[in-house]
Amino acid sequence: MTIGKTLWLIIIAKLFLFFVVMKFLFFPDILKEKFDSDSQRADHVRHELLRERPSPPQEKTVFNLKINT
Amino acid sequence: MDDLMTVVDWSRWQFALTAIYHWLFVPLTLGLSLIVAVMESLYLKTKSEKWLAATKFWMTLFGINFAIGVATGLILEFEFGTNWSNYSWFVGDIFGAPLAIEGLVAFFMESTFVAVMFFGWGKVSPRFHLLSTWLTWLGASISALWILVANAWMQYPAGMVFDPAQMRNVMDNFWDLFSGIAVNKYMHSIFSGWALSGVFVIGVSAWFLLKRRNIPFAVRSIKTGGWIGLAGLLLTMWTGDGSAVEVTKHQPMKLAAMEGLYHGGYSQGIVAAGIVNPDKTWDNAEDEYLFDITVPYGLSVLAKHDPDAFVPGIADIVKGISVNENGDTINTVSYEERIRLGKLSHEALRAYDMARAAHDSEGMAKAERELREYYPYFGYGYFDSVDEAIPPVGVTFYSFRVMVILGSYFLLFFIVALFAVYRKDWLTRYRWLQVAAIVSVPFMWICSEAGWMVAEVGRQPWTVQDLLPTKAAISDISSASVITTFWLFALIFTVLLVAEVSIMLRQIDKRSKTNLETDNAH
Numbered sequence: 001m002t003i004g005k006t007l008w009l010i011i012i013a014k015l016f017l018f019f020v021v022m023k024f025l026f027f028p029d030i031l032k033e034k035f036d037s038d039s040q041r042a043d044h045v046r047h048e049l050l051r052e053r054p055s056p057p058q059e060k061t062v063f064n065l066k067i068n069t
Numbered sequence: 070m071d072d073l074m075t076v077v078d079w080s081r082w083q084f085a086l087t088a089i090y091h092w093l094f095v096p097l098t099l100g101l102s103l104i105v106a107v108m109e110s111l112y113l114k115t116k117s118e119k120w121l122a123a124t125k126f127w128m129t130l131f132g133i134n135f136a137i138g139v140a141t142g143l144i145l146e147f148e149f150g151t152n153w154s155n156y157s158w159f160v161g162d163i164f165g166a167p168l169a170i171e172g173l174v175a176f177f178m179e180s181t182f183v184a185v186m187f188f189g190w191g192k193v194s195p196r197f198h199l200l201s202t203w204l205t206w207l208g209a210s211i212s213a214l215w216i217l218v219a220n221a222w223m224q225y226p227a228g229m230v231f232d233p234a235q236m237r238n239v240m241d242n243f244w245d246l247f248s249g250i251a252v253n254k255y256m257h258s259i260f261s262g263w264a265l266s267g268v269f270v271i272g273v274s275a276w277f278l279l280k281r282r283n284i285p286f287a288v289r290s291i292k293t294g295g296w297i298g299l300a301g302l303l304l305t306m307w308t309g310d311g312s313a314v315e316v317t318k319h320q321p322m323k324l325a326a327m328e329g330l331y332h333g334g335y336s337q338g339i340v341a342a343g344i345v346n347p348d349k350t351w352d353n354a355e356d357e358y359l360f361d362i363t364v365p366y367g368l369s370v371l372a373k374h375d376p377d378a379f380v381p382g383i384a385d386i387v388k389g390i391s392v393n394e395n396g397d398t399i400n401t402v403s404y405e406e407r408i409r410l411g412k413l414s415h416e417a418l419r420a421y422d423m424a425r426a427a428h429d430s431e432g433m434a435k436a437e438r439e440l441r442e443y444y445p446y447f448g449y450g451y452f453d454s455v456d457e458a459i460p461p462v463g464v465t466f467y468s469f470r471v472m473v474i475l476g477s478y479f480l481l482f483f484i485v486a487l488f489a490v491y492r493k494d495w496l497t498r499y500r501w502l503q504v505a506a507i508v509s510v511p512f513m514w515i516c517s518e519a520g521w522m523v524a525e526v527g528r529q530p531w532t533v534q535d536l537l538p539t540k541a542a543i544s545d546i547s548s549a550s551v552i553t554t555f556w557l558f559a560l561i562f563t564v565l566l567v568a569e570v571s572i573m574l575r576q577i578d579k580r581s582k583t584n585l586e587t588d589n590a591h
Contacts, residue, residue, distance in 0.1 A: 003129065003576060007136040010568060017561060018140060022147065026554045029150035030544050031158060042236040045158045049236070049541055050419055 075548040077540050080152040083555040085525070087144045089518055090562040094138025096517055099213060099259055100266025101131040102206035104297055109202050113195055122585045123289055127270065129576055132187055137569040142216070144558065152551060156532050156542035163229050163240045164219050171215035179208030214255055221251035223533050225319045231444055233421045233437060250319055253311040260304035261517055267298015268479060268513040271486050275506035277581055278496055286585040291490045299483040306476065310371070317372040317380070320534065321391050323527035325383045326465040328368055331357050333382035339367025345466050351384040351459060383462070387455050402446070404455040411450025414443035448536045460529040468522035475516035482509055
């Protein structure tokens with residue numbers, strides 16, 4: 001198989017995987033799917049942003065080098 | 070609580086994974102397109118088949134990288150809609166504009182001219198073909214511009230007004246997106262792509278020398294890649310210096326984390342090499358470093374171009390001692406006060422919401438006035454303690470040193486490579502030089518990725534500086550789906566990377582056995 005054909009195959013397989021499999025099965029646009037209007041979306045985000053959120057326990061965060069010390 | 074933090078952490082890991090993999094492909098596209106365009110220009114100027122053969126060889130490698138890397142960045146946009154929907158809504162009006170321009174203009178421009186570049190040989194005039202090659206480079210560079218402008222806006226949000234009714238920030242000045250942070254970040258990233266591609270070209274060419282194949286072609290390529298890479302690296306260093314000054318003005322906490330500096334001062338030295346003390350916190354008396362080699366005045370010079378300047382540390386910033394946009398030392402709002410004001414902004418938003426539901430326009434106006442007053446601290450309202458507002462010091466500190474140390478190594482690398490290539494006997498005689506050039510190639514990617522680690526880990530805990538921490542930006546989704554897609558992406562991207570490397574190696578080996586002094590090889 002020529003290099004050109006190999007690359008075209010990779011591109012097509014990749015785009016299929018990204019746009020058909022990943023996007024549809026795993027990556028829904030949550031606000032678009034759950035709500036019909038922008039005002040509903042705004043209300044949802046308002047509720048989300050104003051609800052109580054727990055603080056991360058510093059020693060457990062995976063981005064901190066100091067883990068469980 | 071654990072589930073929320075699991076979702077936040079896994080989403081961050083997933084975003085980091087996809088961004089890191091995406092950035093494996095991008096800088097090579099940015100720089101190799103330039104090197105190919107320069108070689109093709111030399112072909113048109115000299116009419117030499119040698120330059121045509123060189124152009125086509127490197128264009129093939131560019132094509133492999135482009136084909137495998139293309140669209141990997143779109144995954145990040147999927148993640149915005151699924152994992153980071155609060156963020157997407159909250160700042161979508163601003164963040165969406167540059168991304169839309171990138172998709173509509175730059176990406177299509179790049180893709181169109183890539184097609185002419187690859188399939189247009191003999192079908193369009195040589196001049197139009199050359200123009201297409203340059204426009205491919207320009208399209209890739211403009212594409213990067215919009216992405217980096219969007220990223221820079223998250224580090225220094227400006228040019229917007231918060232609309233509590235829509236619950237989103239609305240753009241009121243497009244040109245504010247082009248802040249000093251954005252300009253420096255863009256140039257720093259673009260030029261680092263030139264440097265990375267220069268290292269790649271030299272490394273591949275060194276393999277030709279090692280195998281004693283197409284030596285004149287390899288020498289020609291090292292000269293072209295070497296000069297472009299050296300220029301790119303020097304410009305990367307210059308814009309990196311500009312970035313440090315901008316970070317000092319707008320993200321002093323990030324600068325302090327980069328340096329592992331808790332207690333700042335005047336004439337502040339910079340740690341050339343060291344180990345940060347993991348037990349050090351902003352409010353204890355532990356030493357900052359377990360070991361350090363410090364260059365006197367270095368940080369003051371880096372941050373403000375003044376050896377005597379004051380540079381605040383983490384504890385200083387927490388207490389409210391910082392620098393303003395002009396770089397002057399100021400007493401500003403302490404982090405405890407910011408948290409209090411942030412919570413007041415949340416209260417004002419709640420009051421606005423209740424007044425709106427009751428159709429109380431006077432109440433709405435009063436609440437909106439209060440919200441505007443406290444809005445600059447909106448994001449701090451999500452924290453319960455100042456500890457949450459401090460970035461991970463260790464990762465930021467070490468990433469910064471990896472970037473700087475490797476960057477300095479590659480300055481030496483280009484100088485030695487160019488010196489050696491203009492003394493041809495050096496290159497052919499000393500195999501260790503050839504091996505060193507080949508082995509250096511992956512380290513340039515590590516250097517480049519480390520730069521992004523500094524930029525992105527150092528700005529934690531924010532997705533949007535001062536306005537939205539990562540824990541508030543996340544969607545209300547289950548951690549199981551994020552964990553599943555994390556491993557799925559890890560698998561897909563690894564397969565793509567293995568494919569890229571193996572196809573490239575096969576092509577390099579195959580082409581190296583042909584005569585790359587004439588166009589007949591293609």
